Amino acid sequence: MLVSYKWLQEYIDLEGVSAEELAEKITKSGIEVEGVEKLNEGLKGVVVGHVLECEKHPNAEKLNKTLVDLGNGEQVQIICGAPNVGKGQKVAVATVGAVLPGNFKIKKAKLRGEESHGMICSLQELGIEGKLAPKEYAEGIYNFTPDTEIGQDALEALNRDDEILELGLTPNRADAMSMLGVAYEVGAILGKDIKLPNPQPETSTELASDYINVTVEAKEDNPLYVAKVIKNVKVGPSPVWLQTRLMAAGIRPHNNVVDITNFILLEYGQPLHAFDYDKLGSKEILVRRAKDGEVIETLDDVKRTLTPDHLVITNGTEPVALAGVMGGANSEVGSDTTTVLLESAYFTGGVIRKASKDHGLRSEASSRYEKGVDPARVRPAAERAAELMIELAGGEVLGGEAEADALDVKPAVVSTTLGKINKVLGTDLEMNQVEDIFARLKFETAVDNDTITVTVPTRRGDITIEEDLIEEVGRLYGYDNLPTTLPVGESTPGHLSDYQKKRRVVRRYMEGAGLYQAVTYSLTSAEKATQYALDKREPVQLAMPMSEDRSLLRLSIVPQLLEVLKYNIARQTESFAAYETGAVFLKNSNEDLPEEREHLAAAITGLWESHPWQGEKKPVDFFVLKGIVEGLFAKLGLESQLDFAKAELDGLHPGRTAEILLNGNVIGFIGQVHPTQQKSLDLKETYVFELSLKALLEAETAPLQYTAIPRFPSISRDIALVVEKATAAGDLETIITEAGGSLLKEVNVFDLYEGEKMEEGKKSLAFSLKYFDPEKTLTDEDIAKAHNKVLAALEEKAGAVLRG
Amino acid sequence: MQDRLKELQAEALEKVATAADLKELNDVRVSYLGKKGPITEVLKGMGKLSAEERPKMGALANEVRDAISGQIEVKQKELEEAAVQKQLASEQIDVTLPGRPVRTGSHHPLTSIIEEIEDLFIGMGYTVEEGPEVEKDYYNFEALNLPKGHPARDMQDSFYITEETLMRTHTSPVQARTMEKHQGKGPVRIICPGKVYRRDNDDATHSHQFMQIEGLVVDENVRMSDLKGTLEVFAKKMFGEDREIRLRPSFFPFTEPSVEMDISCKICGGSGCSVCKGTGWIEILGAGMVHPNVLEMAGYDSKKYTGFAFGMGPERIAMLKYGVDDIRHFYTNDVRFLKQFSVEE
């Protein structure tokens, strides 16, 4: 809502309160003022002039040479390029020395050999948007009405000596979508009275009801419909003051009749519609839901197909308006209109919102109906419009009105107590302070001991419960004046859950290991949604996605991380490592919500270690990432529950991929991205892992318990084994561990040899075994006993022989 | 014999003094003090001496040995020191060469903001609650006083999955779920961070996916002044002790009264600049007293219980705090962006 500071003063005395100060006060106690615009910012030296003579420029086809009376006894020659300039016009003249927007200074000039002492201005040149200028002046200079006095400040005549407050209205404050509503609000803030218009149009002896009969079929959508008839109107331009009021509020002037309806919409917040009575083709107005497939051509020349969801105004048979949204082209007021049927109606929000949404049509009228208009203003608004029709269009208002009234709206009566108010706000108010606030709002109150009962005018339809009253008290008392306290009462220990704590540990660990945390989108494409999914389920799909790329919920994070890698590598980053924790979404067939499982995923590419000036460059490989996973499990006390099993998975290198097992259950995978996939992403060797963070963080771990630092030395035995190439080190390790008994405390691979010294199909793996007894120093015999068992088991189970 | 010993001593000391390295010195030790050395040889002739002279000569021999070995020791230290010095002299490095790079990753800036806020409220007795990102219409809207057809549903056009499920448009459903779990009893003090989704085209200021963090306190005597005090603590810790806050009326379907909180603009100090659009204030969050309908629907007696709630966007806070100009940076994960947040603050 755009509020003119100058116009507002017609309803309330703003003496001593500047527009800026007013904006600040309104913002603090009710409605956010998003901006204050000075309309004449950067403008000066423009006067109303009278074009005395106008002829073609002798040397230029498109220019005119004019003589303009500036009203101060001065007559000047001005060269004007506007096609619509003509003798006798009253125009805005930027005189020599004037300044126009953009710091454009007007100087004496010579145009094609002819002197020009100023410039005749279009509205755009005076800072008014072209789409707001009346159509006939949109392409040329503006003409004041003939009665305009010359020599006066043209900016004042155009009401540009004004400031516009832009209100950012929340949906509950529909009451402030009118000048009267704003006046009430400002009155409450400043504690001042307001002057309301008191229309009393003179009426003729003829009755409106003889001209028109109103029937409402859809009473729920339209509880009140009032029609007035105005005869003998002379359609023409509105006076300048009216045009400028509309333009300042962002509405383009059309003609006096239409402008009056828009003026009332702005003043009362009540949308009105003017029909050309003679074009209705009947003496009947019937309001009903549209028939399925019924068509109406609206004022914007668009043919719209309707459904029973939409409300129409008809002449008994044909629609003549899409109720509350836009009139029909068939009954439009034009220059030849002489009799006007003026509609002032109360439509309920739902049906208007539906029509406005279905047809993509949001008008000043529909936006007010959607949020709710004040039913008590339907009649006064019609009266006020009728009065202006007489004054500005020479019309003759017929007596009474044709109407259908099934309205049942009464002011809300809401009670609260002083105790409740003070309890909710944390204040120490007295009853008289509360009463004063409601008096400023012009609400009637009745006080009975601690209870205050408020009769809320229908213009404030947002106030229905006692909390609403408390808000009025709070905001007008001023939130600045509230005390500052902290919650009292039973204290609660603040903490993270174990899961949340561990998740932070995981993040810190991953970052310490050299990975950046990424945050990517949950919504993805059909292709990526299922790629690298641990759990191959059908993805969850949006009913109405905005694009193909964001139409389904991800089942894995890896595809998103690969995109991140691709993005970075394409931008001169040689190496990049990223991880993400986040939900993947698993569709449930029997429940309505999908299962959301938190995953941890990582992707690395490029060099892992490098030492620039020593020439060391170590690219990432499987074991870099595997080490990170192992370290993570160790950090969480889960290393003994971790296993890797060779696997072949879609999108991963078939020889360099493993499943990650926790306690024997697959909870993730690790591997090299399949070379084909790498190529399509323009990535070099890239490794990824993804696992269920939920499984990891919810796994049971033994409580942390101190074990004594050994008092006796441990003894190491190294063995080098020759085995088949396909034999997995992990399997040998398992055999060793199982056979070694309680004395064997540690087994570590320390060498792998697959070179030419080996027999075809064989390799050598060397292990270091550490024996230890917490009770005594081990003897050679103790160790030999255990160690021989290990060697025997290795030979028996894996055909492993000691390397000679 | 005595002369011979003296002679040997002088000879040995001469050699010790001129020994050029540890090996030469050791040769001296072996040749003079060893079992086959000249002193031993000399002492073999002791049998010819009288019983009186024998101990004297023995003592003299020991003196000579001690003198030689003492000198050797001194010399050895000298030589060792020299050897160390020599080695050190040969081991010079250029300390201005760069060190071996240590790989470091870092928190995403949104995580830093969220954790900072979490920790702040944990300190004030809050716990952190999370909930599903795909929500039931009931928890996302209806339980929050947004029945079907409510005009405010337009304010946050949403991604529906089925008629009854959608991508949550705010983290408020976590509040509704938590209150329901508490079965009408207090106190509830929670903070709810998480991802939310709205039907917006991604541009510099909009993202179809973004973060939100909300707080909720429900108890028997929660006052609006408590909300004001809590938000003031938050604003000062988050944005600096010198920040002022102001509450101004606003509207949210789930709170009544509803407010928005602004903080004084750090850049212009309140006089107005482009960041605060000339107002001197910057909008930070929305808040209010929990609407009685919301309390009642979650099973609370709204005559007895009151509550406050507040919600904010970590992106917006990060943008203000760090001067980030485009919300899409948070989701592009450009390393040149992420790297800048590896500093612990």
Ligand SMILES: [Zn+2]
């Ligand atoms: Zn500023």
